[in-house]
Amino acid sequence: MTRAAAPDAAYEHRSFGAPGAERTVFLLRMGASALSDPLPDATTRRDARIVAIGLTLDDIDDPVAYRGTTPAEASARGIARFVDEERGDRPVGIVGVGAAGELAVRIAALVGSGVDRLALVAVPRPESELGGHEVAELLAGIAAKTLLMNGRDDPDAASAAARWFAEGLPSARVEMVPQTADPASRLVLAEVWERVLSHVAPGTLR
Template sequence: MTRAQGPAFGIEYRSAGALAAPRCVLVVRSGPIATIDPAPLVTAEHHVRLLLIAVDAPELDDPPTFGGETPAGSTAAEVLALLREEVPDGPVGVVGERAAALFAVALAAALGERADRLALVAAPLPETGLARDLVSQALARVAADTLVVNDSADEAAPADAAQWYAERLPHARADVLSREAAGALDGRLGLTAVWPRVLAHVAPDTRH
């Protein structure tokens, strides 16, 4: 695993997995484990590079607005610039967990056809009607084949939230797990518990 935070980028990120692999997956998460490989042994089974990006509340602030750039918009521009520098070409997968799921949608929409796979894990519903309208517009622009994984017992990211996303994405399916299947001990679904199915989706045909 390598870590970099050069002067050109204010975001914190790490690279993990097979650094020379042609397939790259952007993983955006919040919190202290955001730049840690969700399950290194699982990742090692795939010939894939992970670009692990930390995005916390200040970077994710995206109030509904019809003019000007939000903090989330500025952060997305940095992530896209980072991707152009680190992985100049080729299709990429995108993964967003919890609060970063909406941010992952914006990235996938901005990447267009380059983002061929997207996975949203424990994705919450946008909080307001206006926010839902704006997110719906972004979802309609996502070209990627999308997997939405929520936990039926997770109050913050329930089954109906997964269905809401899947119904508004052009190419998507919802995978709603029981608490037992999700391995959510505290009622909150985490990326590590579902990393095998998520990585298989965003990095198809990369198993050794």
């Protein structure tokens, strides 16, 4: 396990899972649990190294009227460099959760063929028409096989959000998850982590 500031950035990252594994997965999310293992039992069953990157609202801010590089664009470039350094010559998986999903899309677009699997969990569609147009352009250039997992009753990222992303991606699969806890709450990553891992780290079961 490592926990440190990533190069040229203000975010922290933590590695868990199998340290010497050939397969690496980058997990992007915000909040107090951003650097924690979503479901250790599921993670230990995979021969994969997970690199969790903690983000803040400042890291993903992408104001429509901003002139020049937005914070989100700067974050994406910095993390994309970090991903390239960490992956070597092997393709990796990326997981974007909630509000960090758009940043995951940006990073996948920048890394290009270096990302072969992408998972977007409970990611709402862009709020503005201009933002939606920009994200749609990025989605069209992503060749990675993408899994979209959304809560059926999610107030911000239900089936309409999943369909919006799926329509813009060359290779996408949508899976809607019935929510058994508070039906008005956001889908919890731990509830679907095993399924997400099976997508972004295929063939790595021990």
